[in-house]
Amino acid sequence: MLNVRLFQMKSFIPMPYEEALAPRLKIADQWLQSGSGKGGEFTGWVNLPRDYDREEFDRIRAAAKKIQSDSKALVVIGIGGSYLGARGVIECLCSPNYNLKKKDTPNVYFVGNGLSGDALYEVMELIGGQDFSVNVISKSGTTTEPAVAFRFFRERLVEKYGAAGADRRIYATTDKARGALKSLADRQGWETFVVPDEVGGRYSVLTAVGLLPIAVCGVDISGLMAGAAEMMEVCRRGGSDCPAWRYAAARFQLYHTGKKVEILGSFDPSFRFMAEWWKQLYGESEGKEGKGIFPASVEFTADLHSMGQYIQQGERILFETVVRMGPSGHPMAVPRDESDGDGLNFLAGRDMDFIRDRAMEGTLLAHSEGGVPNLIVETEDKSPRSLGQLIYFFEYACGLSGYLLGVNPFDQPGVESYKKNMFALLGKPGYEELAGQLKARLENQ
Numbered sequence: 024m025l026n027v028r029l030f031q032m033k034s035f036i037p038m039p040y041e042e043a044l045a046p047r048l049k050i051a052d053q054w055l056q057s058g059s060g061k062g063g064e065f066t067g068w069v070n071l072p073r074d075y076d077r078e079e080f081d082r083i084r085a086a087a088k089k090i091q092s093d094s095k096a097l098v099v100i101g102i103g104g105s106y107l108g109a110r111g112v113i114e115c116l117c118s119p120n121y122n123l124k125k126k127d128t129p130n131v132y133f134v135g136n137g138l139s140g141d142a143l144y145e146v147m148e149l150i151g152g153q154d155f156s157v158n159v160i161s162k163s164g165t166t167t168e169p170a171v172a173f174r175f176f177r178e179r180l181v182e183k184y185g186a187a188g189a190d191r192r193i194y195a196t197t198d199k200a201r202g203a204l205k206s207l208a209d210r211q212g213w214e215t216f217v218v219p220d221e222v223g224g225r226y227s228v229l230t231a232v233g234l235l236p237i238a239v240c241g242v243d244i245s246g247l248m249a250g251a252a253e254m255m256e257v258c259r260r261g262g263s264d265c266p267a268w269r270y271a272a273a274r275f276q277l278y279h280t281g282k283k284v285e286i287l288g289s290f291d292p293s294f295r296f297m298a299e300w301w302k303q304l305y306g307e308s309e310g311k312e313g314k315g316i317f318p319a320s321v322e323f324t325a326d327l328h329s330m331g332q333y334i335q336q337g338e339r340i341l342f343e344t345v346v347r348m349g350p351s352g353h354p355m356a357v358p359r360d361e362s363d364g365d366g367l368n369f370l371a372g373r374d375m376d377f378i379r380d381r382a383m384e385g386t387l388l389a390h391s392e393g394g395v396p397n398l399i400v401e402t403e404d405k406s407p408r409s410l411g412q413l414i415y416f417f418e419y420a421c422g423l424s425g426y427l428l429g430v431n432p433f434d435q436p437g438v439e440s441y442k443k444n445m446f447a448l449l450g451k452p453g454y455e456e457l458a459g460q461l462k463a464r465l466e467n468q
């Protein structure tokens with residue numbers, strides 16, 4: 024079972040801070056459990072691992088099988104919460120090099136998560152003449168980036184398979200009733216999957232949003248849900264042994280001692296996109312009203328040779344959370360070299376995990392000595408079940424953290440500002456006045 028350890032924390036935060044925070048954590052916990060706190064209408068993810076729609080789950084599996092049988096590639100179109108979780112899980116469990124591997128499952132290409140023409144073009148080139156399907160994902164159904172990308176790939180599908188053939192290869196994951204994507208899907212007869220009303224984008228990886236692309240890659244999605252359900256039970260019991268309580272309490276306390284930036288680190292490169300998912304989860308949930316820990320991420324040991332300098336000696340505003348997902352699946356012992364020209368025979372026969380673990384201990388000691396406190400999140404292994412636990416753990420701790428901070432962890436009003444400006448500057452009808460103001464500002468810069 025997932026565990027949170029505080030590494031030599033006594034020198035950073037007053038003990039027993041957890042006891043002092045317990046009454047506030049209890050309230051935050053009740054708000055999450057009852058949906059009675061700020062943004063409570065978006066706490067559907069709290070019981071999702073127990074209450075998820077079994078009929079839809081079977082349809083997800085059936086759609087994944089169909090895609091596996093009729094497609095060499097799946098284009099997954101989405102941004103933010105409609106993108107990062109699926110990519111995080113696929114890279115973590117299948118490899119960041121998933122598309123390069125020999126396998127029976129389709130390649131997966133993520134598009135619509137930016138506005139780069141080169142990125143779109145490249146995916147079209149990579150797919151070439153291969154059979155492909157599209158999973159377009161947008162809770163609102165109106166987000167510009169995925170909507171634009173979808174135009175390109177839908178046109179491609181129609182060219183290749185004709186209008187009716189294209190309709191059989193498009194899977195839309197969106198709101199059950201509202202939005203342009205839902206209307207289009209109904210009109211065209213695409214198979215649709217639902218982002219439940221009460222689950223916000225960044226908490227939606229365990230809905231069809233994440234599950235369909237993940238299942239297409241052959242990952243055991245039941246295992247993922249089972250792990251999340253286990254952690255849901257642990258969080259429901261709460262208390263000082265609950266890892267989500269411990270993590271939320273420690274980071275809240277650290278924040279109040281001036282640690283304004285949390286860096287999430289892992290010694291496994293396959294964790295990179297799980298960290299991206301985590302950044303959106305915490306950044307959008309906490310960063311508002313002039314408050315919130317800034318979530319950043321690093322990849323060890325690579326970043327110890329770049330960001331390591333700042334972490335060790337830069338502004339003392341950092342704390343670090345290291346995720347460790349059990350032993351690696353492939354023990355790799357360092358070869359012996361009789362001539363020992365590189366002087367590495369002291370490591371001969373040692374497993375890479377052994378070397379990594381010593382590097383991790385050395386890093387924790389160095390960073391905490393340099394004024395960067397450390398939390399360690401450990402899972403038993405790198406399996407769907409453990410990742411399900413980790414996802415739910417981070418979600419629950421995020422809800423608790425937002426409530427401890429006094430903000431609504433389930434809205435994101437700040438992201439509208441750039442959207443309004445972009446629409447105005449692109450000439451979207453209805454934004455004419457703002458367009459005039461913005462153009463004047465651009466001219467006077």
Ligand SMILES: O=P(O)(O)OC[C@H]1O[C@](O)(CO)[C@@H](O)[C@@H]1O
Nearest residue numbers: 103104105161162163166224438
């Ligand atoms: O699924 P949608 O509605 O396209 O939204 C994508 C992302 O955009 C945001 O709404 C921010 O603009 C995120 O909260 C969300 O995850």
